[in-house]
Amino acid sequence: MNENEVKELLNRYRSGIATDEDKALLESWYLNFEEAGAEGLSMEERLRAVDAAWQFLDKENTLVSKIKTWQRVAAAASVLVFLSIGTYFLINNKATSIVDTAHLANTKFDIAPGNNKASLTMANGRVLNLSKSQSGVVISAAKIAYNDGSKVDTAENHNTTAAEQLTLATPKGGTYQLLLPDGTKVWLNAASSITFPSTFAGLSQRRVELKGEAYFEVAKNKALPFRVSSPGQVVEVLGTHFDINTYADEPAAKTTLLEGSINLNNTILKPGQQAKVTANGISVTNADIDETMGWKNNYIVFEDEKIESVMRKIARWYNVEVVYEGEKPTDDFGGRLSRAAYVSQVLKKLELTNKVHFKVAGRRIIVTK
Template sequence: MNSNSEIKSLLQKFVLNQCTPEETNEVIAYYKKNKLTEDFPTVEDIQDLLGEMPKMSQQTADSIFASILSSTKEEESVIEINSKKSNFKKYISIAASIVVLLGIGFAYQKDVFKTKTQPKFDFKSTDIVLQLENGNTQIISENNKVEVRDADGNVVGNQDGDKIVYDDNSALEKTTYNTIKIPYGKKFRLQLSDGTLVHLNAGTTLRYPVKFIAGENRQVFLDGEAFFDVAKDKKHPFIVNADALNVRVLGTHFNVSNYPEDAATDVVLVEGSVGMYRSNEEFDADKNTILKPGFKGSFNRENTLISTKAVITDIYTSWINGGLTFRNMTFKNIITKLERRYNVTIINKNEKLANEKFNASFSDESIEKVMSYFNDIHGINYTIKNNQILIK
């Protein structure tokens, strides 16, 4: 972190629980280096305050971060915050208290944030869930035709079956995020306020602005898999954040697969041009990886290197129309993807299979036909009872 603007940006993301692991490490390193001696809150204080953090206004956040940035100097001024004055010092201290939390254990810190701000979603449920920025949730039924409203009751879009279309004419003047969570066994579509169409695969979470604001990048956050048909807008780059990877475009068609069981995040470009770069870096067209149509870029999560190769793009986008493809994939990973696709439980008692690699492609087939293929071609024995598959 070489400038105050970079420090401020990372501190803001940290307090709002939006940092990647790499960015969190940068925040930790910054505070260790500067040896801040702010009046740390207790762990109990942090637990209590985390529930309040999402309610913090942008103006309040900016004031807090300005104070944090000056905390290594003599106190020069007092920042007035009208609401929750008694918590001001504690809010300032939360970012610094990462050092204290490290003493308790990084795993504890991670669990606190997840339980307080992001309750675990059961992907094996049957409900598509829409979460508003204030934490309220709505169940999305694919058979409905209803208006989509924000926390204040204002209409921001319309749902018609398996698609929500957001309205660019809503009165919103600041970036407000919704999060949609797609369970196993289902797919869904979103048309964002700029006209970008997003196909969401099973077991996917997408966090996105209800309305894109003029002068700001169009940024969304993806866990899982999605195909993006991005509306062209040269003034407002479209950025997909997939954990430690950013994918930057102006207008194009591409697929991003960012599932946790995979060793790499894959970007497959169908049309246009995209740039791939680490999320803790600034985009640089001269230095970053630029994909051409017909190529796949793979971001290795372990060493953060990006490699590219020519591919048949239809293989990687066939899921939109019900297809299923495995390329040089371990059976262990195939099981995970089958569970996600068909919302079934698979128990593998043949441990020798786990790390064997397979290639296979299916159209819109049932789980029974997929398992029959593995039995016929690879001699994998199994039984199916209700929603559970036992591999012997």
């Protein structure tokens, strides 16, 4: 098959309309790439064909470890191995592993993924442990209820017209949703907290405080601006969708705008932009929405990131401690992993890049090169 025929097959496969015959032809092309599939194609054309595979095949459960030496690039340019659709191949200057979770070997070190887990601290200091069988809470001056309408059992005395400060907090390995009194929706990531008033009635603004990471869909109210305070920054909106990542162990606070407009420390963001705030000021770039929203869509997504950055995401979601032994891996990693997978499955996929290895002791992950 020539390159155009290969791309057409890939297009049909990606669109879900490939026949059994199409799939057989595609698999045959992969299996015979060097001997037959690449016949008559220049090296550049070969790389384009393989790149087409990367563009069309589903990115779910993929791992990428960038290899920066010319020898590795040359090897990547001349080798293509196909075990099953999307199992393993090399493209351009990337060594890419695509692994089906079901094929991974189980280990005795499995740590379950995070789940719905949070606590709600009342104005009087009382802490309510919220149900793990529920996904979120609805706050109003009259009551506190779960998303399905059932009342939070231990909040029966909550009934006030005065604004009281409440705090919803998730531990490592926890996530929860929140519906504020004004209709604003909040998704709270692991190891995060949000402090907010029980009612916005009688207030001049809708102000909340965030630590960690949350995604907001703010209800529109031009007369009552919505402000999110977090360390080193204040985000002001009227009604919009955005994500704020202010984890203390990250090098910068990141605010990503998906819809509408926001004012961050007097800097206006447009949809698709991300602002990074450090001690040196604010920088605005085009956002990687897939990476930013990965956690909300139940994925761990990373693109051109060092292993330390990847492991911080894993540590928060799986509630584990990460330590490094010896020399740290220096390669850049990129990929998408399901947050529903057990930690052994996630680590095994990373190890398949041959750029990093792990040992697990209890809830401690030891990282080696």
